[in-house]
Amino acid sequence: MGNGRRPAVERLPRRIGRQVARGPGNGLNHQVVAKTLTRRVCIVTPGALGSNPRTVKEAEALSGAGFKVTVISTRHRPEVDPLDDSILDTADWNSIRLDLRTRLRRLPGKLTHTAARFAAERWDRAFLIDRAFNAATSKLIRVARSVPADLYIAHYPAALPAAASAAARHGARYAFDAEDFHPGDWPDDPVYEPLQRALNRIERRYLPGAAYITAAAPLIASAYSKRYPVALPAVILNTFPKDQAPVAPTPCGSGAPGPSLYWFSQTIGPDRGLETAVKAIGIAESRPYLYLRGLPQPGYLDDLMALADGHGVRDRLRILDIDRPSRMVPLAAEFDIGLGIEAGQTANRRIALTNKMFTYLLAGVPALLTDIPAHRDLQQTLGFAAKLFPVGDARAMAARIDEWLRNAEALQAARQEAWRLGQERYNWDYEAVRLRDCVVTALDPDGIRSPTS
Template sequence: MHLHKKVKVVLVTPTQPSLNPRLVKEADALNEAGYDVTVLCCYWNAWGAASDDEILATRAWKVIRVGGDPVQKRITYFISRVLHKVFNILTDKFRLTAFTHLAVARGSLFLMREVANHKADLYIGHNLGALPAIVKAAKKFSAKCGFDAEDLHRYEATYDRGQASYNRNRYLEDKYFGELNYLTTASPLMAQEYGELYPDKRPVAILNVFPKGPTFAKSINNGVIRLFWFSQTIGPHRGLETIIEALALLPEAPLELHLLGEGNMYADYIKELINGRPNIHLHHPIPSDQLITFASQFDIGLAAELNIPHNHDICLANKIFTYLQAGLAVLASDTVAQKQFMTEHPTIGQCYKLNNAADIASKLNLWLQQRELLLHNASAALKLGHGEMNWESESQKLLKVVSDTLAN
């Protein structure tokens, strides 16, 4: 039902749609509800740009990319990188906070300039690099603005309050959050912490769930059990080292580990990580729209989040919710947020002790010995994904927040 055709919403992000599936889901939901949606974004990497083309080919909302790119708009891209470095030096080295809103992301300046050309009723920011732009645009056009915090940004990179990244992000939050008409987050614990920092914002948690996928047929697997993990980048500090250490404790077990992500940045690390192990397989990045179907061929989904920095401890990343739609049993590290989620939904899999390879091996061995349990967990995950943990249900929270904001 299209009730809001004249209501214009501009979504702003310093990354690309393919690298921000949460933004894509939000744009889809708003467009389907009848809003006139425009997305302003920036180039991030080559595979993301290629994936954008596939994702956006089926979308009705408009996309405008600013800040250049290394292929078609090289000069603008070069200038943006130089300016970003200069702004970072001015902010971090010389403590000139007047440049903080320009230092936070390569495309911040270009997003601010572009969004000023788009009169809208509501501006929504994703990632701190978009925050100054949406607040300034809302002021210029006497409109509303909201921000979706997928991370607890001040603790996104460090818990050390002496670090430049902490001070920069806290400064931006303190300066601009007060101007927001609403604040959403990606996990209940994140909403709780932001609520303590900014009580008047009353943050709303909107989980990183996905639209319902196909009902993948599941049956007992008596052969090789395949583990799956994905990220934008395969690299260190993602919990993979402990997973591989656990596999080494089960040398004769019929197990495979499949990793999906960009590996060029950490080629040496990946080579050392695999170290000739034949049961570890690498997969190139794919468009986010294809991820759930691709994941469905595996048996166990790994949510190997670490608890450092603090942001990782309280976030619910999209991994678990991807595994639910794909019908995979979930093996999750016991960060505060994931332990809470797995305690609330114990039938979908198991939770292991952080940095404890022996405990991971024990959990895997249980599934190896009890294949019926593995099937039960996978089936329960799919049922949960098709029941309450899906975007069809969760998007209603977003639409209510937007509707209430525009009505007030």
């Protein structure tokens, strides 16, 4: 590469040869470790590492359990590259990234995607349908087939054809991780019907052949088992490692100015409940500051600031830069209350559990949640570490905010309970054992499961 340009497919070998831990409490036993050391797992995602923490956690968990892991991902947003780089600096697994950042590099995939989408509407052929759904799928198929593995794990439907094709080529098995209920991703609008049909054909074709399916929420698992002829997926919650948590709970947040409400996501944009939050801080007697972390959609911040102006709270709306996934828990711990305020405008949004709630719990921060089915079920297990309010009801949201921020004892008790729940149940240390058992069973159904599962 004499011109200094990066290759379209970047292959990075593992950088750290971490030894497999065998101490107490790690959920492993010697017989399982001996088997996993020779097993290869290839994880395939159409997304970037820096915007897909669940994929990274899976790679780290399986590599730490002794599997030889390769992750195939993409690069398509330059602003996410620094996050990718920070992950790869300490990764102990192999990385292959498809560079889709320039129009020239996206063009072949776009052309294939457009042609396949046109043809798939006329001919019911799996080859066409697979490539019609997502422009990255053709490249993912080609690269995945070049990586020998014993198990291929697809994240998102666009990666399913790649995982299945690679598994068929190498005499291996494949699995699927459902972070969302993808048939419910879109509003009920005829404009989305072509995508819905393509998705249905892909999932109906490949999911029954998967060695296992995991889901990021109980209601997502239930929805998939009802829609397709598959066993109830194993639930692997979107939690985070305990070593990211503060050593002890604190009575209130340390962020200034305060009191403070905190929300984060990859994207700051509409239909996320943010408009309700802006109105609520204008109503709440505690006069909280609202901190938002993420990449604003073009033009959206102007609209949100205009709304804040109209409610007299522009000076209390603060926008924070994106940061590494591994920093989300300690950053959240700086604030008084965490917000999980999804509006539930699609079927998936109503039943999904985003990583926000579990970030807050591990950070020792109580969660204020919209009253949608997924949050309602979760709140029953969280007790006074979480409160619910009706979607879009700014006055009810303000009242719940004041119940904590105008009562220091209640806020301290809620933060202590959130931290306890994060330490005892809602953490990746717990979920990683369940994930590893799914993989071990898929590769060796007669294998020995860990005594903690």
